[in-house]
Amino acid sequence: MTDFAVSLAAVSMIFETAGGSVHALDDITIDVRDGEFISLIGPSGCGKSTMLRLVGDLLVPTEGNVAVRGKTARQARLDREYGMVFQSSTLLEWRKVAANVELPLEIMGVPPEQRASRAREMLALVDLTGFEDNYPWQLSGGMQQRVSIARALAFEPSILLMDEPFGALDEMTRERMQMEVLQIQKQTGTTIIFVTHSIPEAAFLSDRVAVMSPRPGRIAEVIEIDLPKPRVFETREDPAFFAAVTKVRESLRGFEAFE
């Protein structure tokens, strides 16, 4: 038994495709603490989404082992420990916005009145009050992405796996959503694995940032972000914040220089 929320031990992932095999991840070993906020950052195609899928048991590693709260990843999925925000919003087009948010609650057998009030609450959180009865295609890309965040939060999973959740948002909305996610994490103690392409975002949100290098995907460096918590608006003006941003940037540049 460990008190880690997620442990990856010597995990490798090789995809066999018609065009040959793709070595997506190589020898990934990392432990994520309970209640930690960890970001994955790295160039496109370095295996970030693949890593989230392995943790969420949507893929099975070619080699190595994934453990979640002392269980297998599969058992954790069956126990509904994961809330996933996919890179694309993946809303069901025949369901209205509120019904999309209610989907996991419906599957988990939550009674209708409770579902409805929970959906309303979550939509308010992502600033989409008044859009409950719209269809997904009537929303902008960023709004759709926020619906999918509300959906993932709706059933209070113990582990959130978020794949570029704020990618489609404007700067102001993005900062608001960042604060909301941190707030939720503080209240619920959720463990969050967060994929992003934004260095400042990773530095602002995370306890640690895992910098990944491509072909095959590896963890090049894990950077501790020594910023006081809770993170507040002024954190972005803290010299320590700039130091953290610089550290991540230089780490990313480190292996890119070899390309």
Add this chain to the structure above:
Amino acid sequence: MIARLRRWIPAIGVFVAFIALWEAVVRVFDIQGFILPAPTAILAAFPGAWPEVWPASIGTFLSALGGLALGTTLGILAAAGAARWPMVRDGAMPLAITANSTPIIVLAPVANAWFGLLSPWSTIVVVAVLVFFPVMINMVRGLLSTSASELELMASYAANKRTLLWKLQLPGAMPYMFSALKVAAALSLIGAIVKEYFGGSQARLGQYLTLKAGNFQFEEVWTAILLASAFGIGLYLLITLVERRYMGWHVSVRAAKV
């Protein structure tokens, strides 16, 4: 409302022009009634033909509807089975696709032997078999049209197969089901009438058509043709209406509504 009516104007215009042209051609070229009667002549034949042609149409229409309902239900059930178990799919799909490209209507005389000449079941079963294959094939396609990411989403909720079917696959297959239903509806009327050509109750459209054509009563033949068309169009409109009501979310309906 006004805008919607305005969209119908071209269609109504073409229809009226078509009827007028028909009437004119028949009169100008003095075409014989057995080749093509004028619309006015057909209209004049309606009151006399009505006591016979109306019950015959209703009888045929109900048989077609019964067969459509039976075939569609079985087609959907078979498709759900095929989508659920790959073994069933691999076994049944090649057969279904083969059967779907054969003229199943040739079963008609055989069905008479099976169910008896006068039993409505012979027509219902022929129509059901006719409708079964396109519905099943389309539904299987629809049920399997779910995207990889939607399946991942459901997997992340540890959804079981039943939940998957009801919450993801069936709703996703609705567009496929409605296009299958439209094809099947037309097929059901054709199937019923052609089946009745091979014998059966006198009070059915197929028999009525054979009889009147044999007697050179072509105005009566045309009353039957028009009634059959009317039922076909009515059925199609009904399906379209239900489709619009329940599938407002889909691109095809969205586009049609604008």
